Each structure stands twice: as C-alpha cells, then as structure tokens.
Amino acid sequence: MDLFIVRGGSPLRGRVSVSGSKNASLPIMAASIMVDGEVTLEGVPHLADVTTLSQVLQTLGMKVSRRPSPGTDSQSAVEILIDDETRCVASYELVRRMRASICVLGPLLAKRGRAVVSLPGGCNIGDRPIDLHLRGLAALGAELRLERGYVIGVAKRLRGADIDLAGPRGSTVTGTANLLMAATLAKGRTVLRHASCEPEVVDLARFLCAAGAKIDGAGTATLEITGVEGLEPVRHHIISDRIEAATLMMAAVITGGDVLLDNVITEHLGSVFEALQAAGANTERITEGSDPPRQEIRIGPGSPLRPFDVAANPYPGFPTDLQAQWTALMTRAVGRCRVRDDVFPDRFLHVPELARLGANVSRSGSCAVIHGGLPLRGANLMASDLRASAALVLAALAAEGESVIRRIYHLDRGYERLDAKLAALGADLERRTDDSEITVLPPLPAA
Ligand code: UD1
Numbered sequence: 001m002d003l004f005i006v007r008g009g010s011p012l013r014g015r016v017s018v019s020g021s022k023n024a025s026l027p028i029m030a031a032s033i034m035v036d037g038e039v040t041l042e043g044v045p046h047l048a049d050v051t052t053l054s055q056v057l058q059t060l061g062m063k064v065s066r067r068p069s070p071g072t073d074s075q076s077a078v079e080i081l082i083d084d085e086t087r088c089v090a091s092y093e094l095v096r097r098m099r100a101s102i103c104v105l106g107p108l109l110a111k112r113g114r115a116v117v118s119l120p121g122g123c124n125i126g127d128r129p130i131d132l133h134l135r136g137l138a139a140l141g142a143e144l145r146l147e148r149g150y151v152i153g154v155a156k157r158l159r160g161a162d163i164d165l166a167g168p169r170g171s172t173v174t175g176t177a178n179l180l181m182a183a184t185l186a187k188g189r190t191v192l193r194h195a196s197c198e199p200e201v202v203d204l205a206r207f208l209c210a211a212g213a214k215i216d217g218a219g220t221a222t223l224e225i226t227g228v229e230g231l232e233p234v235r236h237h238i239i240s241d242r243i244e245a246a247t248l249m250m251a252a253v254i255t256g257g258d259v260l261l262d263n264v265i266t267e268h269l270g271s272v273f274e275a276l277q278a279a280g281a282n283t284e285r286i287t288e289g290s291d292p293p294r295q296e297i298r299i300g301p302g303s304p305l306r307p308f309d310v311a312a313n314p315y316p317g318f319p320t321d322l323q324a325q326w327t328a329l330m331t332r333a334v335g336r337c338r339v340r341d342d343v344f345p346d347r348f349l350h351v352p353e354l355a356r357l358g359a360n361v362s363r364s365g366s367c368a369v370i371h372g373g374l375p376l377r378g379a380n381l382m383a384s385d386l387r388a389s390a391a392l393v394l395a396a397l398a399a400e401g402e403s404v405i406r407r408i409y410h411l412d413r414g415y416e417r418l419d420a421k422l423a424a425l426g427a428d429l430e431r432r433t434d435d436s437e438i439t440v441l442p443p444l445p446a447a
Helices: 023-032 048-059 101-112 131-137 174-182 199-210 242-254 268-276 320-330 350-356 384-398 409-414 418-424
Strands: 004-007 015-016 039-042 062-068 076-082 114-117 141-145 152-155 160-163 188-191 214-216 221-227 234-237 258-262 282-288 293-302 310-313 335-341 360-364 367-372 380-382 402-406 428-433
Touching: 004 384, 015 380, 015 402, 015 418, 023 039, 023 062, 023 076, 023 101, 023 174, 048 076, 048 101, 048 409, 062 350, 101 131, 101 152, 101 234, 131 160, 131 174, 152 384, 152 402, 174 199, 174 221, 199 214, 199 234, 199 360, 221 320, 234 402, 242 258, 242 268, 242 293, 242 384, 242 418, 258 384, 268 282, 268 293, 282 367, 293 380, 320 335, 320 350, 320 367, 320 384, 350 380, 350 384, 384 418, 418 428
Parallel strands: 015 258, 039 234, 160 188, 310 335, 380 402
Antiparallel strands: 004 402, 004 428, 039 076, 062 076, 114 152, 141 152, 188 221, 214 221, 258 293, 282 293, 335 367, 360 367
C-alpha cells in the first residue's frame, strides 16, 4: 500500500493539464457492451477504477486494450470489442471494488437479455441504494430478482416506458446512465423524468448518439429516447474531468499559488467559480482560438480567503465530489462557515482527519462547521475515500511541516497521477510504499 509524505508551505506554480473524466469514462465503457463493432475511446484516464471496469468487461466477454493515439505522445486510446456474448456475470469480487460496475446492468439486459450482477453494497460515503436503477429497469420490462447478494435479470426485448427517476436526494447519476443505455435498445419511446443533468451523462448521450442512438434532451431533466435496433462502431473523445480541475484549482488557492490549467471545460465549473470568487480567490477563464476554442483557467494570487458556505447538490449545483476539498479550503478562511452535503449527508469522514492537522472543524448532521484560520501543522492522516483523500492532500499542502497520508489507494482510484502533477507544480510531495509503521511518522511534538 502506498502513502504520501507531504511537506506543506510551497505555493504551486506552473501549468498543468487536466485528465479525462473518470465518471464519464466508466458508463461509456459499460455502454460498449451494446455496440456491434469496435469502440475507440480517447482521453480515458489511467486509473484504478478504469482498470477495475476493464476487468469487469473482460469477464463479460469484451476485449479491452489500450493503444497509443495517433499524433500524440502520451495519450492512449482504449479499444473495446465484443468477443463472447454468452457471459453475463459481474462478480462480487469486482463489483465490491467499484460501485460504478453496476453500470453494466442496463447494457447487459438490453443487449444480451440476461444479467447477473453483484449488488455493490454500502461504502464509506454512506448508504448507496440502487432501487431507482432496479425500478426503472423493471418498468422497461426486465424481470429482476435479488438472490444471495446478486441482481439476477432477464428480459426479452426491453420496451419503452415513462420513468420517474426522482429519489429522496434528487436524481441518480449512474441510475440515469443505466436507464439511458437500456432505453437506447428498447422497443419504442422512453421518457426519463428527473434525469440527472450532469455533464458526464451528457457525454454518455453524445457517445450513444454517435453510435446511432436517438436521444433528445441531454443536459435537461427530461430525456426522450427512441429505441433503435442496434449501435454501430464509434470513436469518442471523453470530456475533461471537472472534479480533478476543481481540485487542482483549490490546490492552487490553498497554497497561494499561480497555476494555469489546460484541457478544461469552464462551463462545467460554474458553481466552483462562483464559490471560489465569493471566497476571494483570483480566478480567470481564458478562451483562445476557435474551432474548437481552447479553454484554460488561471488561478492567481488573490485576497485573503473569506469563509463561504456551500451546499452540495446535483448539477449544476456545487458537486458533492468537491465537498471535502471545499471543507479543507475553508479551514484557511478566517471566520465561520458551514459546508452541507444534500447528496450524501454522511460523507464527512475527512472531518476528524482535518482536525488532526489542527483545524477547528466538526460535524453537525449533514454539515461540516468550520472555524477557519487556525494554523495547520503536519500530522499522520488516514484517507477514507476518494474525495476525502484529495481534501487531506490539499490541507497537508497548506500545513506547516510534514504530514503522512495513508491509504492513498483511494486517491489512485480517481485521480490520474495527482502526486506527479502536484510535484511538477512545485509541491513537496513524495509517494512511498507503506512498508514501515515507524519510519514514516512525522516528528513527535514536544511534551
Ligand atoms: C455518481 C458519481 C459520484 C458522485 C455521485 C453524486 C459516478 C461513477 N459516480 O455516483 O462520484 O458522488 O454521482 O454526484 O458517476 N440514490 C437512491 N437510489 C438509487 C440511487 C441513488 O436513493 O437507486 C441516492 C443516493 O443514495 C444518493 C443520491 O441518490 O443520496 C445520489 O446518488 P447517485 O447520483 O446515484 O450517485 P452515483 O451515481 O452512485
């Protein structure tokens, strides 16, 4: 298991390129199950979650390979092709490693008429049911039962239906993806109401349409899908990762740095710009050229940070996937603020770890309450989940002295080479194998 040793205090400076979106890549890779012929995906990031989904797809009889992309040195394209359509089991061993594996359920039922997919189970950010996925697939005509921790589904040809995806906490992102994919091959017309408007769902719709699907309303809460008989080979470029972009923006702000981000889509970051500007950060959106225009973001030295409350909500609201990072940032703003999470109200495992650095932060229901401005000092930290790991890295970059962050495998699930990117910007950050409990402790405080 790897850990990070971070010595805080260096302002980040320079240019960094944002990777392709994890949350767009995963459902689009799953959708390849439905395509007759080769799928070529450019911009898929190198991540543990992508490897896990590739393994899930391989056990489902798909060939998945990476090849260099023509004309680029470092980029590679993922190619996916059907090899054996008789295989329909996604095992607990793989699905438990990554919940997004559930995205194979809709495509399997739509294309192969049979699916045996493990229930993902709970996770560190709270209760994560899949009832809305299952209800929607049943409405499309799938017969589903739960047995020994697996969803077992059969379907002849799915048929279009009118489905409301509203759940107790708004819509569901991967639920929308699952139903959008399934409806693409269903007979007749499907309407998905209270669908997720997330850019990653729009990218999935763009991919499906390029393969021959008929979808209206992508990016709105109502999706209308007219089923088609099949999908054709397609090449698609994955959108850039708005969560990584925003995490890097906050890393620049928390260190008082001056950073230029490229490969960004600024429209996807509206709520982040609003929050950063309200907190006093110096942000600039740069658009150059045309056809297509190149977008960049500059984070420059700003005024001292001001406390600013955010509430995480579905897109276009402030993303729950940035709630932990914002909490870390607000420990540097002198004064009190509250960070609420309306999507995952239990997603606060980073709070006690931030307190270990000396931050005055506590949890109150679905909020973190921060009294910012206290000095942060390096400490031993434990990452609990993907985005919480990023929050700890940000706080450690701003802390005085050395921090050790363990269980960094959470971070590797969803950030492509974050340590290398931060180090290239001047962060004093080192990855080591956690082979010793003793030698990597930060210095003990004096009695
Ligand atoms: C996706 C993202 C994740 C992000 C989340 C919210 C991927 C791979 N993951 O996760 O990074 O944090 O969206 O933006 O894209 N819910 C139900 N019933 C369901 C499904 C969900 O009640 O059947 C609830 C969940 O418990 C949660 C809320 O709906 O409170 C939103 O969850 P959902 O949008 O489904 O999250 P994911 O798609 O799993």
